[in-house]
Amino acid sequence: MAMRISVIGCGYLGAVHAASMAELGHEVVGIDVDPAKVESLAAGRAPFFEPGLPELLERTLETGRLRFTTDFADAAGAEVHFLCVGTPQKSGEFAADLQYVDGAFAELLAIVGPGAVIAGKSTVPVGTAERLAARLEEVQPEATLVWNPEFLREGFAVKDTLHPDRLVYGVPDGAEGERATAVLDEVYARILAEGTPRLVMDPSTAQLVKVAANSFLATKISFINAMAELCERTGGDVTSLADAIGLDERIGRKFLNAGLGFGGGCLPKDIRAFMARAGELGADQTLSFLREVDAINTRRRVRMVDLAREVCGGSFLGQRITVLGASFKPNSDDIRDSPALNVAEQLRLQGAMVRVTDPAALANAKSSYPNLVYVEDVEEALTGADLVLILTEWEQYRELDPEKAGELVAQRRVLDGRNAIDPAAWRAAGWTYRALGRR
Ligand code: UDX
Numbered sequence: 001m002a003m004r005i006s007v008i009g010c011g012y013l014g015a016v017h018a019a020s021m022a023e024l025g026h027e028v029v030g031i032d033v034d035p036a037k038v039e040s041l042a043a044g045r046a047p048f049f050e051p052g053l054p055e056l057l058e059r060t061l062e063t064g065r066l067r068f069t070t071d072f073a074d075a076a077g078a079e080v081h082f083l084c085v086g087t088p089q090k091s092g093e094f095a096a097d098l099q100y101v102d103g104a105f106a107e108l109l110a111i112v113g114p115g116a117v118i119a120g121k122s123t124v125p126v127g128t129a130e131r132l133a134a135r136l137e138e139v140q141p142e143a144t145l146v147w148n149p150e151f152l153r154e155g156f157a158v159k160d161t162l163h164p165d166r167l168v169y170g171v172p173d174g175a176e177g178e179r180a181t182a183v184l185d186e187v188y189a190r191i192l193a194e195g196t197p198r199l200v201m202d203p204s205t206a207q208l209v210k211v212a213a214n215s216f217l218a219t220k221i222s223f224i225n226a227m228a229e230l231c232e233r234t235g236g237d238v239t240s241l242a243d244a245i246g247l248d249e250r251i252g253r254k255f256l257n258a259g260l261g262f263g264g265g266c267l268p269k270d271i272r273a274f275m276a277r278a279g280e281l282g283a284d285q286t287l288s289f290l291r292e293v294d295a296i297n298t299r300r301r302v303r304m305v306d307l308a309r310e311v312c313g314g315s316f317l318g319q320r321i322t323v324l325g326a327s328f329k330p331n332s333d334d335i336r337d338s339p340a341l342n343v344a345e346q347l348r349l350q351g352a353m354v355r356v357t358d359p360a361a362l363a364n365a366k367s368s369y370p371n372l373v374y375v376e377d378v379e380e381a382l383t384g385a386d387l388v389l390i391l392t393e394w395e396q397y398r399e400l401d402p403e404k405a406g407e408l409v410a411q412r413r414v415l416d417g418r419n420a421i422d423p424a425a426w427r428a429a430g431w432t433y434r435a436l437g438r439r
Pocket of ligand 1: 151154214217221254258259260261262264266329
């Protein structure tokens, strides 16, 4: 049955969620405070790079079931309100900044009707849902707050939303929780019909599930990067190590790609907010290992710069360095905490002449790192380079022909920050190949 849905916050999460809910057959209004974003979405243009989103927007806007507005009043009358605003890191501390959650929730309180379900999707410190539920109880006791975390990955956001691994509902006890569960089942009917596992639990656990999942992923990446550090000392090869341990089904090969480490708008800030929250709960020791996870991750960036300096003969002065990739990962234009840009900027500050190219993220990169030089065309970026760094493993960089690339550069020297290219093929074409955690 088609339901009336509002989606509050139309960033990476909300824009995809809104369009996906319309794709599932519902009547959806997406609300955001940013008029430019709303205008773009309403015109069918995705305000950020996300494969499949432009097509999904076009398809769902055409049905008339999806619209976008800045007017919060348009959320009134929705049976389900999805809260999808951001929870960035607070400036100057590890904790999450909840001002957008609190602001959007205050607006929701003004319009939420009896029987409505407010479903939080934002990643929040555990305890937030309980606090918001208490407020809701005072203002509209006949509405229900649930936590329904989202696990989408950028670059796969449409697929992850329409065909998720699992659905998690954090609902209150008793009849109210059962009713909210039935409402969410109706919203996700088509997804559930595919056999998607759905786990119903209390809101506190549901909030923890999200940060626990991201902490586990971050730990897995830092674990393999710690092994990379050891391989660097012993002359071992971290990719062979990852292949070998990854074949153990209990470990698994996914998320064991060593290299420059994790960045983006989620993993770094989520593990920090989790540590901050554990501290508030008097359990700071419990998550102190995440400090190490964070430290290993940031050390990779320093190591990359050191390796580049070594390859350049001890100094960056006069060296023309080409950085391939600016986004925090391929298939995204997101540069939040991008390891690639972090390294590029360090190289520049240490005297290198750095040129950065990326298929999607240059506009974002320019506004955050205005002092770097940006080149759109990869061939132009390679021309005359003394050293090439592959820092984001876009398909087009993985598939570079070492022979053709070699004809463009001044010196055939490449550093593979993502273990993305074949060392044998590049060495055969006369390149000096170096990578983190490899001989
Ligand atoms: C992550 C979670 O995967 C997702 O479930 C959650 O909803 C949001 O946070 P995302 O930030 O989009 O998603 O990116 P992800 O694909 O998880 O990659 C995160 C970072 O880890 C990237 O910088 C990536 O390059 C890095 N990474 C990933 C590695 O360094 N090695 C790996 O093996 C995998």
